[in-house]
Amino acid sequence: MIFLALMVGTGMTVWAAYQNFGLFNIVIALGIASIKATLVILFFMHGKYSSRRTKLVIVCGFFWLAIMLGLTLADYSSRHAEPSRSQSRPAPAEQFV
């Protein structure tokens, strides 16, 4: 069952990769991957049937991953919205030789 679902998921990502959903390309690809990963954790790895403590450990792992990715990317994505005056990039090349 799970195996079939995973196979379908794989097929879908490949198909989706050839479609253009604009910004959503990445969201869709990663969304499907996440669904697949969740299936593996819940069923292949028996996450669904394990103790609350184990579940907490798993959630912690992903939560910290989210902290690392989230806060770092928050820096990168807010760099272009500086409160200072418009940052006209100085003409490079000649001035900087």
Place this chain on the structure above:
Amino acid sequence: MHRTGELYGQFQTLEQQKETATLGMWVFIVQEILFFGGLFLAYTVNRHAHPTAFGVGGNMLSLKLGGANTVVLIASSLTMAMAVWSATTSKKKLVTLFLIGTLVLGCVFLGVKVVEYKEKFDHHLIPGHGFDISYCSKNAAACGLSAKDAATEVEEIENGLKADPDLNAHAQLYFSLYFGMTGLHALHMVVGAGLLLWLILQAGKGRFDANYNTPVENIGLYWHFVDIVWIYLFPLLYLINRHLA
């Protein structure tokens, strides 16, 4: 030392011992998540900075090989899960069989990976001095491209250069990440294969049954984790923005 179900000195009961092993494995997997997390972070930031080069780089990978590998690896996860199931239900013959199946699929995966690496080497896609993202568009014959594919590739590289004049440099970033990420993943596979080999020997002696199956279960957890990493690597490296080709 690996006598079936032996109680080690530091424990009071067998349940405590088993519980400890499972918890330990999960904690280990959590640290693996963060380990690969660093790679995913490096990937995300660099892709964000150079989307064109990463798109062009991604299209240089073989979707056929990558896709086939995904199927192989998920299948190996299935056989691994079946092996764990057989162990917990004391089907001793089946355990060995499924474990061998997992190992074979794992080796197929690694074999395909070697073929892919070789191809990248031939196509001058190893970062460093010889790197040339446009090598195949210039030497279609050497890369075994059909006339049509070659034309597509030439066009793609031209478009890429228009959007990103420094395409060749930035594509090296992509391929560094490609080799870094898949290389570390493959390394984990190799370790996993070693563990499987040991498990198969133990299973052959009929050591695992409903009472004692912790090694099968824990190595299973590890194997599934490695599978999950690939589930993310495949779309990130091979798939995103395929359509741009």
Place this chain on the structure above:
Amino acid sequence: MPLYPEQASNFAPQVDNLVIFMIAVCLFFAVAICAAVIYFFFKYHRKRPDDIGVPIHGDLRLEIAWIVLPFFLLLAMFGWGAAIYVDYRRTPADTLDIYVVGKQWMWRLQQPDGRKEINELHVPVNRNIRLIMASEDVIHDFSVPSFRVKMDVVPGHYNNMWFRPTKPGRYHFFCSQYCGTNHAVMGGWVTVMEPDNYAKWLSGTAASGDPVAVGEKLYTELACNTCHMPDGKGRGPSYNGVYGSKVKLADGSTVIADDAYIRESILQPNAKIVAGYAPVMPSFQGLVTEDQILALTAYIKSMKDQPPPAKPGMSEPATGKK
């Protein structure tokens, strides 16, 4: 012995005020805690070896108090600090822009008019100055303690910072981000000058040496002399007596060999080829800077009184292509 560096920019008083506030708050807590520890230490000294203390397990009200009160103090520190930081980052619109390049282990600083200095920076007092900074190799950091400013200089990025010097004088600047062997000597001086002195300094030429001499040096350094020989027998025309004269071009037209023409010939040699010569000169675009071009031009100018070489087949003195 001074306890703080000179206050020489708009930021210095702001930062020092905040520091005084922080020291006051922190000193209060440090003294209170140390005093309490020392007082209890002696007051509750063990009298008999088998004495035990009064079993007090805690007090919720106290715990809440010392979570909430410090929180508000911290909030005040954070807010004040953040306000100053935003000032640092919000560059005013009317700045004098200085380009700064860090490389192992020197600073090159360039005035808006193209004038360059090494490890020296001259700026007028009471003007908003913006530094636009890039690195050629590793990460550096431009820091002027007397101005209380500092910013990393990162390869692949342009980082900006601004300040307004408020007091004429000479102030140390340092490289503050460890950058390899000579990190400690990668520094220099900022000279803050009255505006008219600054203007004088800008127009003066003495500071950077005689441009003719600089140009002559460049002339050999860039190997111009290997083609443009004075006797006109090289692969390129001679400079002698060229400046200001008419030059006949390969397409039959003529131009006056002025500053603009010389500049163009250095950067785009094949645009106007002198009659009788082949278009073999490479472009120096990106290899020479504007002030190097100025120096080269000055040198070429200085040769205008030399007799032009007589070259058979040429009616006019040959020129131009460097």
Place this chain on the structure above:
Amino acid sequence: MPREHYLNATYGMRSWLLTTDHKRIALLYLISVTFFFFVGGLFATLIRIHLLTPGGYLVTPEMYNKLFTMHGVAMIFFFLIPSIPAVLGNFLIPIMIGAKDLAYPKINLLSWYIYLVGGAFVLYSFATGGLDTGWTFYTPLSSIYSNSAVTPAVIGIFINGFSSILTGLNFIVTVHTMRAPGMTWMRLPLFVWAHYATSIIFILGTPVIAITLLLAGLERMFNLGFFNPAYGGDPILFQHMFWFYSHPAVYIMILPAMGVISEIIPTFARKPIFGYDFIAASSIGIAVIGFIVWAHHMFLTGQSTYSAVAFSFLTFLVAIPSAVKVFNWTSTLYKGSIAYDTPMLYGLGFIGLFTIGGLTGLFLACLGLDIHLHDTYFVVAHFHYIMVGGAIMGYLGGIHFWWPKITGRMYPESLARIAAIVLFVGFNLTFFPQFILGYLGMPRRYHDYPPEFQVLNVMSTAGASILALGYLLPMIYLTWSMRYGKVAGKNPWPATGLEWTTDSPPLTENFHDTPVVDWEVYDFEHRPELGLSGAISKKPAPAHGDD
């Protein structure tokens, strides 16, 4: 025929090198971290001598850069991080919770060997060309421009990371599954809580530094590019990834020391610790919040202003759990029965120095001030107050406190008190002047400085020589006491923990029978077996502390 214990149960090299006894592994760690402490200390001595004069004539600039880099690498990765957890934690956690050993004794031994292999790589790097990148390994200096032996050092630290990870894994699982009957979470000694919090950081942080340094190493070895600006990579990304571990790593160093102090203070004030649950919770709080403050090391790299403001705020937040601890320790002294034994002197010294270290941290968290103070000697002074004044004071306090348990013998008390005071004075004289140096603008990592900074540098060097003496003393008398010290009983102080109910030194299985805990933590009142019949004023305490 002497009583059998873990030290004399078996003999010979093999019985030590292949031991799985957590107590013996702790002693193996004790020897190896002490070795690295003296390696790092030697570098520090040379640094201070070099800085006596502006211009510095002792060593060349290259050599100076190597000295401070190797000082940092040896001290941070091979002394401070493993010191308390791997020595005291290893020795005490199983005994404190009433277990026979850690959950994975073999993995425990393995992590010591991993530590040795990592250490060997790093020493190899020191010996063959040294290392001059700064302990922070910032790219592209480390990955492209440095000419020193970066590759083996990076490999060594990468390997050493797994030693930390396995130790943390062992502790977490042990605390969860190996507690003796009656040892509930709320009866755990605060030392165990602190190590639990530390282990969280080991598990969640260390893999990130491993992958980060691996990527920098690959960049150097194979021309790959992850952070290389020539390929369009971003050196600031390296800093994000580096500090995601390396800031929490500061808490790896200080949290266990806080755990030690939380044991020492109630023992020598002889009363329950004030606000047990708040101290326990603040350990976890520090571990968690400590993970979301890292970019305060990067306020000046050009990270976005919004991000800087957010990180500054979060950094201020982490001050609160630390302050809660200090307030609670101080309040514990109130109406105590305070003894002046050496561990207590270290404990109180810790409170003072950690308070200064913590409060000066606020200056650096404060955005407006960090611009001026960043990368100056102010930072150097601040983190030495935390790491030396905090972590090493805690470590030495703990070593003295548990020395009778570890060796079965007492150290010479009066000599030890003198050493503690010498250390305190020497430390302050070394590092306090550096705060002023920093505010005056002297950048860190300078082999050469303008002459106006000389007075303060001379003071600092003078202090360092006193400090060095302070470190040599315990080294000598502790070694001496192993043979000649007074024999200690089961519970010389006396203290309330489970570790004090067993023999000194304990037997290999720790306890004769599995202990059952039926008392509350740090309770002196209802423990007749401690032999404390002395008077206590039974008046309920008025509910106000100090401040």
